[in-house]
Amino acid sequence: MTAFTYMLVSGIWLFGDQSSSDEEGLFIYCGAGMKKPMQNIGILFNHLFDIKITYNFAGSNTLLSQIQLYRRGDVYMPGATYYIEQANNSGLILTSQLVAYHTPVIAVPQGNPQGILDLVDLARSEVKVVFGDPNSCAIGKLGKQILEKNNLWNLVEPNIEAKAGTVNELVLWISSGVGEASIVWKSSLVGTEDKTDVVPIVEEKNIIKKIPIGLLTFSEKKQEALFFIVFVCSSIGKFIFQACGFDPYY
Incomplete structure (x- = not known):
């Protein structure tokens, strides 16, 4: 049994057949630089487990300020570990994992x-x-x-x-x-x-960064949020990141 198959089986055991969709779902604070892969992952996760994923895409520090102010939501995914460390130091993170590398380049017009x-x-x-x-x-x-x-x-x-x-x-x-x-x-x-x-x-x-994803302490759906984090960090999640130009973290 592959790791991904095991994850799917575990997910079915956790959430059952999900005969009716979780309309509220999970709320994810996500750095704008990860929008492409995370949108694709959200669509697939919803299709497989019928759990709606709602994203707030913005700059990593902007998101951290929102989390500190509103103290709601389920998952935080900034563009570098610095921000997850700041959130953790403020008591906002229960656990976190690394997903991929963020490589800076110089962009110029064609x-x-x-x-x-x-x-x-x-x-x-x-x-x-x-x-x-x-x-x-x-x-x-x-x-x-x-x-x-x-x-x-x-x-x-x-x-x-x-x-x-x-x-x-x-x-x-x-x-x-x-x-x-x-x-x-x-x-x-x-x-x-x-x-x-x-x-x-x-x-x-250069300075190459690692992309983390963390579970927020005040999430009211910690089991589902943790499963989403596992899904993002799985082989299929990292495959999606790689297809979007990222180097996965292993």
Whole structure:
């Protein structure tokens, strides 16, 4: 019996045949950068177990602020472990698991009109840089850390034309030509190949993050929420993440 088959059997034992749908379902706070795989996982989970999944997609820090304020919901999935650690330190997380790696890259419009080849090119005065807000989203905070690691933040910051609250906004700005360069997640560019190009960041200059998922302490459906986390971390969940451009965590 495979791990996934065992999980399905366990799920059927836990939830029965689910003859009627759980209309309220589970509420998931999810970083915007994981929207594609998590939407697909939510659809499949609902199809298999008849449990509705409702997402709130936003920047990781924005979501953490909402969780601290409203103290409701079931699962938190930010774009980096830093945020789950902050939530855990505040007594908001019962348990957490790692799902996949988040790899930053430089995104440019198709054809790379400014000839961006390296992080240092973002410091050129003629380059219009768009950037994630370090106070709102994981990629903004991490992008700043990457530039600081390479002694470039003070040189690049004057070139920042606009800051976004989510990585999806950054991809839209690059796709439409509003910006000429940005640091985004590699996975966020999947499906935009006709509008964007990817400039890899060499490993020694990069900071690669792990994506966690955690059970909120005040969830009123802890059994179902924990099963959803198991499903996300299963081989099928990681396959979906891989299909969306992520490197699964094993």
